[in-house]
Amino acid sequence: MTDKTGQAAGPRAYEAVLASIEAELRAGTLRIGDRLPGERTLSETHGISRASVRDAIRILDVMGLVRTAVGSGPNSGAVLISNPAAGLSSTLRLHVASRHLPVDDIVQARILLETWAATAATERAIDEPSLARARELLSLMDDPGLDREAFHDLDAQFHVLLSTLAGNAVVSAMMESLRLSIMGYVRDSVTTDEQWSPVVQTLRAQHHGILDALSARDGTLAAQLLREHIEWFFAETGH
Amino acid sequence: MTDKTGQAAGPRAYEAVLASIEAELRAGTLRIGDRLPGERTLSETHGISRASVRDAIRILDVMGLVRTAVGSGPNSGAVLISNPAAGLSSTLRLHVASRHLPVDDIVQARILLETWAATAATERAIDEPSLARARELLSLMDDPGLDREAFHDLDAQFHVLLSTLAGNAVVSAMMESLRLSIMGYVRDSVTTDEQWSPVVQTLRAQHHGILDALSARDGTLAAQLLREHIEWFFAETGH
DNA sequence: CGCCTAGTATGGTCAGACCACACTGTCGAG
DNA sequence: CTCGACAGTGTGGTCTGACCATACTAGGCG
Incomplete structure (x- = not known):
């Protein structure tokens, strides 16, 4: 018809x-x-x-x-199994490749989700084991001998862990999928260790700041630091 | 090996x-x-x-x-083609079916995205044609003779249109996919027209209120009304 | 000129086969 | 009796080749 x-x-x-x-x-x-x-x-x-x-x-x-x-x-x-982020990210990645989902929009959406998660996390009961795990991840990332691959992996775990604290599985899955969908672009833009090394230093400091704010249950500060963290990173590597 | x-x-x-x-x-x-x-x-x-x-x-x-x-x-x-929402929603729907993505989390995530979109929309230049189209959609939805199928369709268009006003394609796609992924649950919970009829009345009023707030560039009010709109709807039909 | 028909390229589906792999049970050596 | 080697079996992964319905295309026919 x-x-x-x-x-x-x-x-x-x-x-x-x-x-x-x-x-x-x-x-x-x-x-x-x-x-x-x-x-x-x-x-x-x-x-x-x-x-x-x-x-x-x-x-x-x-x-x-x-x-x-x-x-x-x-x-x-x-x-x-249950791996929503994998399915969502592959779809997102292809659509980003087709130029109909701008990378900037992905970053903006990710900031939205992560800052919300940070704020929401401080309004819930603290999950001490998760915080301890987060601190452990940061310690591992402080190792100067870490190669980039391993750092990326730990960084991913850290961000996912923070999202998890808010207790919303959908937000966590979407946040992770957004992250995965543009990981390839980050890799392409930073190719040498000379470029990478100073970036890592800043990332470490930002991570610690975010975790400290969360531990102090200051959701507003954590959200702000998170926003600056993500914005800074993509401004640094994005273009 | x-x-x-x-x-x-x-x-x-x-x-x-x-x-x-x-x-x-x-x-x-x-x-x-x-x-x-x-x-x-x-x-x-x-x-x-x-x-x-x-x-x-x-x-x-x-x-x-x-x-x-x-x-x-x-x-x-x-x-x-470019239909990210279709791909994302089918993935989300299956994961919801597997009980590992709670419907409540979907609703919460949708509220987050839509309220952000409403706020962000008022901070940008007004897109008059889109607002006119939104008013037209509401007029069509005011038709008492409309069947439920058609109302759902127009309602979807209305919400997607509002998300679009924020100018973030990713947020729009995710919001629509969240909506699609749980549409089946709404259908199952409201089966008779006797249940449906009074709901529609409220939805119409809420829609007009939201659009009015947006037209007045009151992002905070629009976001609040949107949140109440979605929360009310799922409280009404959700359980 | 215009209608109709045969041709052709397309995705949709099916049937059957072979492969590499990983577990399982058995059998034989010690 | 213990335990290792090994053939057996069921699994997904891949390939080949075929047939179908469809929709456009081009040519023939009136």
Whole structure:
């Protein structure tokens, strides 16, 4: 009727599998950690080819909902996991590449989410173990002998940990996915250790300041430092 | 040689296509609106089977980056589009179904994004055509004869439009995806028109209040009304 | 000139095969 | 009896080749 452009989008075979799995997830008969039936089994129960089943599994894979492994035994096959950030970030990254999601908007959104998380975290009960873990991460990052790869990894853990303190899984996932989606751009812009070395010094100091503010339950200050931290970093490496 | 958990994750064949397309997107040799080469062509140029190429195209499809159509001619094949919200929302929806992203967190995140957008919008130049369009949408929603489906559609357009006023594509996309990801839950909780009718009355009034505040450039008031609007709606239908 | 039909290129689906891998149970050596 | 080697089995990953429905294209026919 309305589709002059042929936007019909007929029912795809793999959608049956996706819908079935989503329904089982909602019903609770399928839970994180469970193994999905084998591809050959699913193809038979749904009356579609194995290729179509594989489409569905593959989609769940990139969404960060399953992890697949070959072989036999309990760890093989498609296992339900929960990694929303991975799925969201890959989608975001491609859209950023298409120039329809500006990097500046990503950074701005990330600032929004992280500063909110910092403020919200101070309005909740302090999670001491998490704070201790954060301090431990900063200590590890203070090691001068750390290579860039390891620093990035610890830095990611630090920021994710802070977001987690706010207790909102969606905000954490989105914040992490925003971070991952533009990580490639950061890598490309800073290529030499000579450029990198002074940056690390500043990052360390900023991290400590943010954590101190959070420990003192000063959400406003933590948010402000966080904003300056992120803005400074992208001003430094961004262009 | 390999680790015991088997988390090896060997290089997948389809990733070559994905990487190639992402690179072309970044380089600018591939743009929104362009057609991708045919699957048979891609399978030959990358030296992989058509099945693996299809995996990559399928992934781009669910990400909201391409639209595929059968047939021949300019409108057929895989065409690059930009629909980040579609890709993000499908991922979010599945993760919500898995119980690892609470609906409450989704709502909270949406409030955060929308209230920020409202505030940010008043700090920018007013986009009169958009405001006019928003008023038009509200007028259409005032029609008592409107069915629920149409109301939902207009409501979605209204909220997306407001987010757009802030000028941040990422925030808009995320806000819309959050909205889409939990639309199914709203539908399930409100089944009869008897329940729905009074709700619509309140929604209309709230919408007008929000738009009035925005028109008056009162970002704080708009944000507050928006928060109450969303919170009220999910308190009403949520449980 | 205009309508209709055969042709062609496209994605959608299927069937069947082979591979590498990882666990599992068995069997044999000690 | 213990324990290591090994064949067996089930898993996803990939490929090949085929057929279908569709939608545009070009040519033939009236």
